[in-house]
Amino acid sequence: MTTPTGLKILQQELQQALSLIDDYSANQGNASSTQVDTGGLGNARSLLERCALVVNADKANSKPTLRILHHFACSGGTLISKCLAAQPNVFVLSELHPTTRLGMNINKAAYTPRDITTQAIYGRVPNVDALAEKLFVNDIIETEKHIKELGGHLVLRAHTHADYCTDKPTPQVDTLTRLLEPHFDIRQLVTVRHPIDSFMSLRDNGWIHFIPNSFDEYCARLLKFLTPFGIDKIIKYEDFVERPETQLKKITEALDLDMKADSLEYIDIFKISGDSGRSGAKIKLRPRKDMSEDYIKEISDSAHLKQITKILNYKAI
Structure with a gap:
């Protein structure tokens, strides 16, 4: 039996490569555009041309990657957004929503x-x-392209509150995902804080924009917000402040971003909107605020809280 020479092996491998290219082209419906006459296996330029055609066709069919961070207000989202903004070549656009009127003086x-x-x-x-949504999509497309050409990565911080915590009907899919998914391959994460703490801060800040303005209603809205996301997409604020470097590594890996080892030391230089509660640069768990008897009763009566604690493995109180 004759042992194949090195040239013969190379020819066989090239033939296999050509077959793979033809199979790929046929599956993509691009066979006519990628069928370049090779003139035999010795024509290396033709083979390279065919490879280039397939690669370029694949790039044309693929969507650019976009990262989105979702969370309710008063749940530690600003802190985590600052930590992301401190990573190499990462640019965070904060609290985005194309149509909300929150924070706007409509009369002046x-x-x-x-x-x-x-x-x-x-x-x-x-x-x-409708105009606002079109402008928003076009702006994000151009901003992502601009940042990518400079070697950077765009991260959007969704203004989730505008979708799920106002007097407007809550959507089945959040606004940013609905508008941007047709144009991008979206990598997204959700950050949460125990609803007992986040709702208490929301109430203290006067940011309850829904009726009834009860704790159980808040938990029902939080459940609806979390429903489209798997548990693997959820980061707990309490875990983050307890082990910030470990959790930040988990976040950057999930978003396919590099992490700078000492980035947590200078997060306060980044200007992120929505910085409502935390003061001081040290990342640590803050003690729970004192709760009134009425609030404790709201908590104990909440059926939706029981569902949340089961999903997120939180203590009931």
């Missing part, structure tokens, strides 16, 4: 020369929310 036009959507609302443009 504000000076917002960079914001077409806000001025369109003040200008009484018809169907302004």
Whole structure:
């Protein structure tokens, strides 16, 4: 039996490569565009051309990657967003939502020369929310492209509160995912804090924008928000402040980002909106605030809290 020479083995491997290219092209429906006459296996340029055609076709069919971080208000999202912003070549756009009126004085036009959507609302443009969504999508597409060309990574911090904690109907899918999923391969994570603590802070800040403004209603909305995400996509704030470096590594790996070892030392230089409660640079678990008897009763009566504690492995109180 004759042993194949090195040249023969190379020819066999090249033939297998050509077969794989043809199979891929046929499956993608691009056979006509990738069938370049090889002129035999000795024509290396033709083989390279065919490889390049397949690679370019694959790139054309693929969507760019976009990272999104979701969380309710008063749940530690600003801290975690700052930690992400401190990573190499990461740029965080904070608290985004294309159509919310929260924080806007609808009766007095504000000076917002960079914001077409806000001025369109003040200008009484018809169907302004539809326009706002189109502008938002185009802005994110161009921003992601700009940052990627500079070698960076874009992370969006969704203003989840605008979807799930107002007087508007809560959506089945959050607004950012709905609008951006057709254009991007989305990597996303959810961060949560025990609802007893986050709702208490929400109430103290006067940010309850739904009716009934009860703890159980809040838990029902939190459950609806969490439903589309698997447990592997959820990061608990309490775990983060207890082991920030370990949890940050988990977050950056899930979002396919590099982590800088000493990044936690200078997170306060980053300006992130929504910095409502935490003061001081040290990351540590803060003690729970004192609870009134009425609030304790709300907690004990909440059926939705029981579901949350089961899913997230939180203590009931």
